[in-house]
């Protein structure tokens with residue numbers, strides 16, 4: 001297989017490396033860059049455990065050719081350090097018991113993060129619909145739903161107290 005030079009902006013850092021030309025984004029993140037939070041579950045676009053942001057849009061890294069991400073911004077869970085919404089989500093996931101084996105967690109958090117950025121007042125129905133592409137084998141989903149709704153509530157009250 002032919003190799004190609006890649007230049008990606010991963011978690012705000014320019015990363016240059018050589019990999020097979022048809023490598024997926026998931027393969028280069030995990031194998032070339034050692035970023036293992038995006039998980040290889042189904043490897044065919046079904047489970048959502050490989051979800052990352054590409055130019056701020058959630059994408060299945062297992063279905064995305066790395067070559068299509070040249071010079072784009074790729075964000076994995078490691079890239080959210082210090083982000084207050086992601087911190088609220090992570091805290092509430094812990095409190096609600098929404099993290100068990102953790103295999104689905106980074107994909108779920110990234111999908112939930114994007115939803116709450118766009119829809120800070122998302123209802124339970126909207127959260128469920130939005131996260132329907134992220135499969136979790138452990139939690140039964142209710143704890144994840146609780147975590148997302150509680151994080152949204154926490155953020156709304158923080159914003160309200162900033163305004164008062």
Ligand code: FES
Pocket residue numbers: 039040041042043044045046047048049050051060061062063
């Ligand atoms: S590993 Fe990508 S969707 Fe399952």
Ligand code: FES
Pocket residue numbers: 098099100101102103104105135136137138139
């Ligand atoms: S916590 Fe185990 S798959 Fe979701």
